[in-house]
Amino acid sequence: MTTELSVARGRGAEPRPPRRDDNDDIGTGKLSWRYRLNRLDVKFSPYLYIAPFFVLFAVVGLFPLLYTAYISLFEWELGADEQPFIGVENYTNLLADSQFWNAMVNTFSIFAISTIPQVIIAVLLAALLNTALRGRTGWRMGVLLPYVASLVALTIIFGDLFGVQYGSVNNIIELFGFDRIDWQADRWWSHVAIATMVNWRWTGYNALIVLAAMQAIPRDVYEAAWVDGASKVRQFVSITLPMLRPTLIFVIVTSTIGGLQIFTEPLLFSPSAGANGGATHQYQTVVLYMYQAGFQSQDLGYASAMAWILFIVIIAIAGINFLLTRKLASSGEA
Amino acid sequence: MATITDRPAPSAAGSKPVKRRRSKAVSLSERRPSFVVYGILIAFILGSAFPFYWSFLVASHDDATFTKDSPMLPGGNFFQNASRVLDTIPFWKALGNSIIVSGTVTISVVVLSTLAGFAFAKLRFKGRGPLMVFVVATLAVPTQLGIIPLYMVMAEYGWSGTLGAVIVPNLVTAFGVFWMRQYIADAVPDELIEAARMDGCSMIRTFWHVCLPAVRPAAAMLGIFTFMMSWNDFLWPLIVLNADNPTMQVALEKLQSGYYVDKTLVLAGTTMATVPILIVFLVLGRQIVAGIMQGAVKG
Numbered sequence: 001m002t003t004e005l006s007v008a009r010g011r012g013a014e015p016r017p018p019r020r021d022d023n024d025d026i027g028t029g030k031l032s033w034r035y036r037l038n039r040l041d042v043k044f045s046p047y048l049y050i051a052p053f054f055v056l057f058a059v060v061g062l063f064p065l066l067y068t069a070y071i072s073l074f075e076w077e078l079g080a081d082e083q084p085f086i087g088v089e090n091y092t093n094l095l096a097d098s099q100f101w102n103a104m105v106n107t108f109s110i111f112a113i114s115t116i117p118q119v120i121i122a123v124l125l126a127a128l129l130n131t132a133l134r135g136r137t138g139w140r141m142g143v144l145l146p147y148v149a150s151l152v153a154l155t156i157i158f159g160d161l162f163g164v165q166y167g168s169v170n171n172i173i174e175l176f177g178f179d180r181i182d183w184q185a186d187r188w189w190s191h192v193a194i195a196t197m198v199n200w201r202w203t204g205y206n207a208l209i210v211l212a213a214m215q216a217i218p219r220d221v222y223e224a225a226w227v228d229g230a231s232k233v234r235q236f237v238s239i240t241l242p243m244l245r246p247t248l249i250f251v252i253v254t255s256t257i258g259g260l261q262i263f264t265e266p267l268l269f270s271p272s273a274g275a276n277g278g279a280t281h282q283y284q285t286v287v288l289y290m291y292q293a294g295f296q297s298q299d300l301g302y303a304s305a306m307a308w309i310l311f312i313v314i315i316a317i318a319g320i321n322f323l324l325t326r327k328l329a330s331s332g333e334a
Numbered sequence: 335m336a337t338i339t340d341r342p343a344p345s346a347a348g349s350k351p352v353k354r355r356r357s358k359a360v361s362l363s364e365r366r367p368s369f370v371v372y373g374i375l376i377a378f379i380l381g382s383a384f385p386f387y388w389s390f391l392v393a394s395h396d397d398a399t400f401t402k403d404s405p406m407l408p409g410g411n412f413f414q415n416a417s418r419v420l421d422t423i424p425f426w427k428a429l430g431n432s433i434i435v436s437g438t439v440t441i442s443v444v445v446l447s448t449l450a451g452f453a454f455a456k457l458r459f460k461g462r463g464p465l466m467v468f469v470v471a472t473l474a475v476p477t478q479l480g481i482i483p484l485y486m487v488m489a490e491y492g493w494s495g496t497l498g499a500v501i502v503p504n505l506v507t508a509f510g511v512f513w514m515r516q517y518i519a520d521a522v523p524d525e526l527i528e529a530a531r532m533d534g535c536s537m538i539r540t541f542w543h544v545c546l547p548a549v550r551p552a553a554a555m556l557g558i559f560t561f562m563m564s565w566n567d568f569l570w571p572l573i574v575l576n577a578d579n580p581t582m583q584v585a586l587e588k589l590q591s592g593y594y595v596d597k598t599l600v601l602a603g604t605t606m607a608t609v610p611i612l613i614v615f616l617v618l619g620r621q622i623v624a625g626i627m628q629g630a631v632k633g
Contacts, residue, residue: 038536041536041537042537043459045453045457045537045538046453046457046458046459046462046537047453047459049449049450049452049453049457049541050449050450050453050454050465050511052446052449052450052505052506053446053447053450053469053506053508053511054465056503056505056506057472057508060477060480060484060502060503061472061475061477061480063480063483064477064480064481064482064483064484064487065475065477065479065480067480067483068479068480068482068483071482071483125378128367128371128374128375129375131366131367131371132366132367133366133367133371133372133375134366137620137623139375139379140623141615141619141620141622141623142375142378142379142382143375143378143379143382144619144622144623144626145379145382145383145386145615146382146385148562148611148612148614148615148619148622149385149386149608149611149612150565150566150582150583150586150604150607150608150611151566151568151583152566152568152582152583152586152587152604152607153389153586153603153604153607153608154385154604156586156590156600156601156604157385157386157388157389157601157604158385160388160392160597160600160601161385161388166400168388200381200382200385204378204382205626208623208626208627209626209627209629211627212626212627212628215627253474257474257476260476261476261478261479263568263569264568264569267587268587268590271590271591271595271600272595274591287478287479287569290479291569291573294482295485295573300482300486303482304482304483307479307480307481307482308479310476310479311476311479314476314479315474315475318474
């Protein structure tokens with residue numbers, strides 16, 4: 001019976017009341033009651049099912065963000081009796097705070113030297129994985145290994161590897177006849193070290209995403225190029241890269257959102273520095289400074305102003321990245 | 335957790351499209367790649383594994399010999415260091431807490447995301463399109479920046495220091511809803527739902543008996559990812575939990591930030607915290623790889 005009816009119905013999931021045959025011995029009163037119940041079920045169930053997400057997002061996502069903006073207008077100290085309204089003073093102080101600008105520069109510096117090489121290496125690695133390897137799943141698992149490890153544990157391990165006196169990175173550098181590098185005191189090198197942790201963790205993961213996109217490229221495009229005598233390199237530049245555009249946008253936007261909120265790595269990089277981000281804040285990032293101002297100096301208003309500025313910056317950068325990547329990748333298509 | 339343990343099913347429906355693509359890739363470059371490719375990959379993977387090895391290497395020596403000789407092979411001191419870790423931080427409690435937190439969050443995310451994904455993919459209701467766009471847009475919102483008021487609320491209601499404070503904010507995620515919606519849209523035929531509805535199933539029974547069995551592979555993937563994400567969560571637990579009742583990540587931080595730093599002790603802790611995850615990876619790695627690659631194509 002069902003096949004006939006559902007063909008007649010046509011539209012897929014349009015919910016209808018259950019039909020009863022006429023010889024069913026349910027009275028009309030009962031039928032209409034059931035019918036009404038069913039109507040309610042059809043009408044409200046979808047909202048009920050999606051409600052948990054929206055309620056939770058409102059309570060722990062949206063409300064805190066908006067309330068952060070509110071707090072940022074007050075001198076709001078943790079545990080203080082009153083919180084005087086000070087308008088935009090937190091913001092003006094923040095914009096005049098050299099430590100904040102320092103943190104901003106550090107964040108962007110670490111972000112740039114982690115994202116750019118990471119995307120490039122991920123694409124190359126994906127190209128290698130896209131060959132007819134023996135035991136391909138094994139290789140894929142191998143490059144993904146860093147992704148599953150605990151971030152805190154690995155940051156501690158890397159902090160040790162980059163140790164100045166006994167760290168094995170310096171031992172290797174010395175082996176090649178170079179001078180030891182002070183990975184913690186030197187601003188630039190500390191950024192390189194922290195970016196290395198980020199790259200180490202995410203390159204393999206992004207390579208798999210890129211690999212999946214590469215495999216989705218139709219084969220006949222390559223065949224046509226091959227017939228036209230295009231070299232492997234030419235094929236890669238003229239076919240593979242442009243076809244990867246949406247994926248690269250995705251990878252870059254997600255690493256922007258994550259990368260600008262970097263916190264764990266600089267906090268745990270050196271056991272003694274803590275939230276200071278080094279003796280002269282040489283690798284203190286914005287979220288780390290926010291943590292220090294809010295939860296160690298207990299100045300929640302100030303920390304909130306910082307959170308809001310970073311919030312706006314992240315949204316803006318993600319948008320710019322999106323537009324830029326789209327433009328860059330599409331220029332290769334011609 | 336249940337979704338993870340009865341896992342063998344995923345590959346059945348999950349890897350079908352992957353297989354089709356695979357055969358394409360093989361015929362594309364019939365030749366096996368040269369040893370150079372293997373060499374580069376091996377170097378890359380050795381680099382990936384080195385920090386793990388280093389952690390165990392340091393953890394298996396005592397501080398004095400390690401700094402003096404800088405050996406490259408493991409020593410016999412690991413269990414001694416491990417027992418010092420157990421004395422220094424509440425390791426078992428932290429492990430238990432992490433399992434409770436990640437387990438609860440995982441079950442909840444999978445169930446609530448599947449429910450919402452089912453509604454978005456298969457039910458018709460007013461505002462469906464705009465609401466789904468809203469869900470996707472929230473993916474780009476750095477909600478982590480709202481932790482200050484969140485902390486104030488938790489402190490106000492006496493939740494700080496409790497596991498609930500870490501669990502509740504993560505009970506359902508935009509990523510989960512999006513992921514399940516994408517999967518359900520393809521994997522559950524409309525006719526099946528139609529048929530169930532005509533046989534008089536209520537919405538929730540249709541979900542339970544028709545939708546849920548069909549989405550087990552995707553739900554298992556979502557479960558694995560959620561578990562790992564929750565396990566690694568650090569900033570919020572660090573703020574809201576204290577040293578007596580930590581998750582694993584917070585306990586490790588306390589171990590490192592002690593005023594007297596003994597690296598063999600600290601790295602014994604990181605080794606102990608890493609081993610369970612590595613075991614999970616060895617068992618489920620194939621699924622994790624497939625999940626990332628499928629998600630990339632769909633998203």
